[in-house]
Amino acid sequence: MKAMKRKVIDLITVIISVFLGFIWLYPFIIILINSLKNRAAVFSNPLSLPHIYLRNYPAAFKALDFVSSFFNSLFITVASVALITVLSAMAAYALARVKRKTSSIIYYLCAGTMLIPFQSIMIPLVTIFGRLDFLNRFSLIIMNTGLALSLSIILYYGAFLGVPRTLDEAAILDGASTFKAFFKYHAGCQSDDRDSHYP
Structure with missing residues (x-):
């Protein structure tokens, strides 16, 4: 009985998840469909199935200066x-x-x-x-x-x-400044051996 109840709950959870996922994806699906139509088809019926029209992509690529915009965004993101x-x-x-x-x-x-x-x-x-x-x-x-x-x-x-303060104390005893202690730890903070002594 418990197993059957569990299966029903799992099924309901899946159905709700799929429904919510579809709601979340719906605007993106509409955008994708309309990107494959010409302007007349978009304004006549945005929800209709597309007749494959691929001229929008090169036109948008050229109008938006995609390559330059991409590298500008990449530079801004990495620097930030x-x-x-x-x-x-x-x-x-x-x-x-x-x-x-x-x-x-x-x-x-x-x-x-x-x-x-x-x-x-x-x-x-x-x-x-x-x-x-x-x-x-x-x-x-x-x-x-x-x-x-x-x-x-x-x-x-x-x-x-x-992070234990003993790590900083060990660095200071080894003659490291505060900045060196910070950057040494920060550079190796992903190491498995966090209690290792500073070189």
Whole structure:
């Protein structure tokens, strides 16, 4: 009886999952179908099955300057991630190791900024950057870094709290500076031997 009940529950779960998945994918399916139609067919009946029309793809590829846009996006993404990783890791390391009232204040400020929705600051940010004549790739890198820094600091902060202070003490005894101790650990934090001594 329990096995039958379990099978029914599993079947219902699968049906609900498939239904929700279809709802989520539905807009993408419509976009894909309409991308295979000419303009007249799209406006006449967007939900009709397509007559394969492939001229839209080269036209969009050319109109959007896809290659240049792709490499711009790649450059912005890689630079933003690298900057976020370095800055947030260093900030979180300092917050986790320096126990002062200001450390707690900064931590809670970072947590508080996560409550501000991006949509509420998007237009003011673009307006300010536009007035400064700073709407380019580097401004997007700075914007992405600023928006993602708080969350990244909080994640790194939790990770550094789990790292024993003896690791830092061992590095200092070996003559390493704070920066060297940080970068040595950060570069090898994926190692299985976290308790190993600094070289």
